[in-house]
Amino acid sequence: MEQGDVARWRQQMGQGIAPWASKPGMVGAVGPSSWLMLSGAPSPDVNMALVYDDDPDVLSSVLKNIEQLGCPALVLLAGDGKTRAQDLTGAWEGVGEMPMMTADLTQAPHASDPRVRRAGPGDEEAVRGLIAEAYGLSPEVASVCTEILQRPVGTMTIWLLEDDGQAVSTVTACRVQDVVSLWCMATPERFGRRGFGRSLLAAVLDDALTSGASTGLLAATPAGLPLYAATGWQHVEDWQIFTNAVSAQFSH
Numbered sequence: 001m002e003q004g005d006v007a008r009w010r011q012q013m014g015q016g017i018a019p020w021a022s023k024p025g026m027v028g029a030v031g032p033s034s035w036l037m038l039s040g041a042p043s044p045d046v047n048m049a050l051v052y053d054d055d056p057d058v059l060s061s062v063l064k065n066i067e068q069l070g071c072p073a074l075v076l077l078a079g080d081g082k083t084r085a086q087d088l089t090g091a092w093e094g095v096g097e098m099p100m101m102t103a104d105l106t107q108a109p110h111a112s113d114p115r116v117r118r119a120g121p122g123d124e125e126a127v128r129g130l131i132a133e134a135y136g137l138s139p140e141v142a143s144v145c146t147e148i149l150q151r152p153v154g155t156m157t158i159w160l161l162e163d164d165g166q167a168v169s170t171v172t173a174c175r176v177q178d179v180v181s182l183w184c185m186a187t188p189e190r191f192g193r194r195g196f197g198r199s200l201l202a203a204v205l206d207d208a209l210t211s212g213a214s215t216g217l218l219a220a221t222p223a224g225l226p227l228y229a230a231t232g233w234q235h236v237e238d239w240q241i242f243t244n245a246v247s248a249q250f251s252h
Contacts, residue, residue: 006237009100009217010035010052010079017156019148019155029065034049038069039144040069044247046145047071049076051077054080074241082240094241095243096250097241098238101219101220104214105209110203117160118159119158119160127145127167130170133190134223135186135221145172145184155175179215179217180204185197185221198230220233
């Protein structure tokens with residue numbers, strides 16, 4: 001795996017979700033050294049920045065944006081950016097690592113599934129409920145992840161798996177060139193161990209492969225890591241996680 005590929009993938013993950021930050025009050029920026037996606041909502045889980053450069057001014061600029069918006073956030077350090085961990089002091093606390101993973105779409109399990117479809121505006125409540133329950137978020141915070149169903153957001157799409165008419169699993173896919181990055185994979189525990197997440201993942205990757213994508217990318221949460229490891233996703237690197245508030249996903 002070439003370091004040039006890793007650097008490009010980091011940036012493409014930011015580019016994939018950049019259209020999400022187009023609503024007034026949000027802050028979004030993607031550059032060669034970092035990306036920043038802030039919703040302004042009162043949860044660090046929906047305010048995130050990735051820094052992958054050792055220039056102290058890069059991290060300083062990210063922190064200034066977070067301070068100006070006045071929101072809790074997750075700051076992730078990757079690659080050379082990890083050398084700036086010493087600059088995250090005061091309210092910032094290290095809460096572990098997030099694996100960045102990749103998959104060759106021709107090799108990863110992929111198959112269409114009649115239970116899987118693209119979500120539309122009328123599915124927002126169902127998708128919001130799945131994300132809120134799976135991640136331990138309030139419905140208000142989870143709505144930050146689902147309101148894209150009500151407005152055009154580039155190549156971002158939300159997918160839904162329904163079993164006997166009930167929504168049981170969801171994921172958001174973002175396309176940039178030949179890459180599809182996945183976010184907000186959510187299958188509540190009460191629907192677990194039935195293969196729903198695996199089937200949804202395979203169907204979304206099949207659609208991406210059919211439409212010309214060749215590479216999958218994601219940043220794995222603790223809940224999702226076993227599924228990705230079991231379906232052939234490869235570990236690329238670990239992102240160090242810092243937060244200035246309690247994260248539903250990463251704080252203990």
